[in-house]
Amino acid sequence: MVKKFFLHNLNGFLFWTLFGTILGFFSKYCFLTDICCHFKFQYIYATVIILIFYLAMKIKDKKLYAAILLVLILNTAEIIRCIVISPPEKPFSVQQNEEQKPIIKIGLINLLTSNTHYQSVRDEILNSNADIFVIEEINTDWSGELEEIKKVYPYNYEYLREDNFGLAIYSKIPVKQFNVLYAGNFALPVLTAMIEYNGKITEIIAVHTTPPTSNAYFKNTQSMLEDIAKYVQTRQLPTVIVGDINSSRFSYNYANFIKKTKMKDCGSIFQTTWTAFWLPPMRITLDHIFVTKDFGVADFKVGNKVGSDHFPVFAEVY
Numbered sequence: 001m002v003k004k005f006f007l008h009n010l011n012g013f014l015f016w017t018l019f020g021t022i023l024g025f026f027s028k029y030c031f032l033t034d035i036c037c038h039f040k041f042q043y044i045y046a047t048v049i050i051l052i053f054y055l056a057m058k059i060k061d062k063k064l065y066a067a068i069l070l071v072l073i074l075n076t077a078e079i080i081r082c083i084v085i086s087p088p089e090k091p092f093s094v095q096q097n098e099e100q101k102p103i104i105k106i107g108l109i110n111l112l113t114s115n116t117h118y119q120s121v122r123d124e125i126l127n128s129n130a131d132i133f134v135i136e137e138i139n140t141d142w143s144g145e146l147e148e149i150k151k152v153y154p155y156n157y158e159y160l161r162e163d164n165f166g167l168a169i170y171s172k173i174p175v176k177q178f179n180v181l182y183a184g185n186f187a188l189p190v191l192t193a194m195i196e197y198n199g200k201i202t203e204i205i206a207v208h209t210t211p212p213t214s215n216a217y218f219k220n221t222q223s224m225l226e227d228i229a230k231y232v233q234t235r236q237l238p239t240v241i242v243g244d245i246n247s248s249r250f251s252y253n254y255a256n257f258i259k260k261t262k263m264k265d266c267g268s269i270f271q272t273t274w275t276a277f278w279l280p281p282m283r284i285t286l287d288h289i290f291v292t293k294d295f296g297v298a299d300f301k302v303g304n305k306v307g308s309d310h311f312p313v314f315a316e317v318y
Contacts (some may be wrong), residue, residue, distance in 0.1 A: 017046050028252035031218035038248040038284045040075040047071045101318040110136040110310035111162050111246045117307025118145040124306050131172050134206040135243040138166040156220035159189045167206050169193045184224035207243035229260035244287045261316045263290040266300045266315035275309040289315040
């Protein structure tokens with residue numbers, strides 16, 4: 001009786017794993033399919049665990065093993081595809097930086113507006129020694145808590161909001177001009193900072209899209225990424241885009257954005273950033289730093305826990 005109950009639940013879990021895998025291939029169409037697309041690694045982990053239990057219980061149902069094989073093949077193929085399209089950066093060497101361009105370190109931290117680990121955030125920013133920092137979900141309280149940080153980053157601009165979509169750019173590098181753009185169906189702010197790097201005007205763009213928790217939010221993220229892609233195409237400047245775009249490499253939104261901007265993701269498919277509250281195998285990557293072909297990537301790291309559901313990320317570009 002217990003074995004039958006346990007097997008029934010395993011079968012149900014396998015069904016939902018297969019169902020989620022298939023739905024993920026239609027991430028273009030609605031928020032539910034978009035959510036399903038991000039968990040390729042997790043589908044594999046779950047299926048392997050189910051397989052171990054089936055073997056231990058000496059289950060001989062060929063249909064169940066066929067379903068397991070299908071889940072493993074589909075998700076492994078997607079992971080390989082993403083690695084081939086965007087392989088991890090090779091270890092940096094001085095020889096790669098042939099023109100000896102100065103290296104810029106860029107940081108991103110999604111604070112989580114309700115987070116009260118103020119000192120952890122301050123320490124992470126200061127210890128990172130980043131030249132430019134993009135801060136997301138900043139509100140009035142957080143702005144006050146980061147006053148000492150602004151002394152280290154004298155070129156700063158904040159767009160404060162109380163609804164998780166506040167943005168800020170802090171810079172040690174002189175900023176010629178800050179701008180506020182509005183993108184998507186909800187006209188959410190997108191910040192830009194113009195700096196001079198290697199003798200050229202370079203644009204830093206900070207963005208935070210809406211999470212796929214409803215179809216309206218999902219469509220807004222699509223619209224925001226479309227608007228930003230068009231903006232980058234029009235500007236044709238050396239550009240760095242920094243932000244939580246609520247999309248992983250497995251999503252249509254991500255692929256479409258990369259296709260239109262022709263930008264490179266500084267991070268790796270294996271460097272997960274959300275959610276810091278979960279165990280590592282359950283995490284996915286939503287936080288990205290993109291660069292145009294003008295840049296090389298020296299390094300990319302995921303930071304420490306700071307009380308947010310997101311980990312900070314750092315890229316060194318040249």
